[in-house]
C-alpha cells in the first residue's frame with residue numbers, strides 16, 4: 001500500500017496547467033520548422049514563422065500561447081494499492097485547476113450550466129476520467145482543450161460493411177467541413193470501435209499521444225499514415241489559407257466493438273496542443 | 281509580395297485598394313468585440329441609443345484576451361472564430377465600420393455587405409495569441425466591463441499582423457485555394 005497526499009496532486013496539477021499553456025510541445029515546434037521548409041507559398045511559410053515566433057514570445061514573456069487556454073481534460077491512471085490522505089482526489093484535481101488558472105493568468109472559459117451559461121470564474125470543473133489498474137501507479141495525463149477545434153469534432157455510427165473506406169471518407173469529410181475554423185495545422189484524434197461514448201473517449205485519449213508516434217498495431221499505424229497523407233492533400237493548409245500543412249499528425253485509438261457496429265469519432269485539436277503527463 | 285503597412289482609421293478608398301492575399305501590418309487603434317459585445321451594440325442601435333465609440337472608419341477585432349499579468353498591457357490576444365458574428369455584422373457596416381479581424385469563413389451576406397460598404401475582412405493567426413499581444417502597446421476598457429474577457433477594449437497596436445482575406449471585389453482567399 002502506498003500513500004499519496006492530495007496536496008501533492010493539487011500542486012502538480014496547478015503547475016501543469018500553467019506550464020502547458022506557456023510552453024510549446026517541442027515536437028509541435030519541430031513539426032512547424034519541418035513543414036515550413038516544405039511549404040511553397042510565401043503566405044504558408046510566413047504563418048508557420050509567426051507560430052514559431054509566437055512560441056518564443058510565450059516562453060520569454062510567460063504569456064499563454066493562445067488566449068483560449070482551454071477546458072481541462074484529465075485521464076487519471078490509478079493503481080488499486082494507492083491510498084490518498086488529506087482529502088478527495090477529485091477535489092484536489094479541481095482545486096489544482098483553480099489555482100493554476102488564477103495564478104497563471106489563464107483565461108477562465110467554463111460556464112456552469114450549458115444553457116444558462118454563467119462563467120464559473122475559475123475554469124472548473126475539468127473533465128476527469130479514472131482508470132483503475134494494478135499496483136501502486138498514479139499518473140495523470142492532462143490537457144487544456146481549446147474549443148475552436150473541439151467544436152469541429154464529429155461522431156458517426158458507421159455500418160460494419162462501411163469498413164476502413166467508410167472511416168477514411170468520414171474523417172476527410174469532417175476535416176474538410178472544419179476548414180479554417182480549428183486553426184490548422186491540426187492534430188486529428190480518431191476513436192474507432194467500442195460504443196458511442198467509448199469511441200469519443202479514446203478519440204480524446206489519442207490526442208495525448210506524443211506527436212506523430214505511430215499506433216503499435218501495424219494496420220492502424222498504416223491507416224494513420226494514409227489519413228495524414230490524404231488530409232494534407234486536401235490543400236486546406238496553415239490557417240485554412242491554402243498549403244501543404246493541414247495536419248501535423250493523425251492518431252488513432254481502437255477498442256473492441258459489437259458485431260453490428262462501427263462507431264467512429266473524430267476529435268480535432270489545433271496546433272496549440274497543450275498536454276502533460278504527471279507521474280507521482 | 282511584401283507586407284504592407286496600413287494605419288487606422290480606414291477609409292473606403294484605402295479598403296478598395298486592398299486585395300485578398302495581401303499581408304498587412306496594422307498600426308493605430310482597433311476595438312475588441314465578440315459575441316456578447318456584439319449583441320449589446322445591436323441592442324443599443326435598435327433602441328436608438330448612442331454607441332460607446334464611433335464606428336466610422338474603425339476596425340473591430342473578434343478577440344477575448346486572457347488576463348494581463350500585473351505590469352503587462354494585455355494577456356494573450358489572438359482571434360476567435362468569426363462565423364458567430366455573421367448575423368450581427370451588417371448593422372455595424374451600415375454605421376461605417378470598415379474592418380473586421382477574426383479567423384475563418386464569413387457568410388455570403390457578410391461578403392456581399394463588405395463589397396457594398398467598401399470594407400475589409402482580415403484574418404489574424406489563430407493560436408498566435410502571444411505574438412499578437414506583443415504588438416499591442418496600450419489597452420483601455422471602453423464598455424461592458426462586466427462581460428470580463430468579452431468586454432470592449434480599445435487597443436493601440438503597432439504592426440499588428442493580419443491577412444486581407446475577403447476584399448471589396450468579392451475575392452475570398454478561402455475559396456481561392458479550395459477551387460485550386
Ligand code: SF4
Pocket residue numbers: 066067068069070145146147148149181182183270271272358359360406407408
Ligand atoms: S482552436 Fe486552438 S489555437 Fe485556435 S483559438 Fe482555439 S485554442 Fe487557440
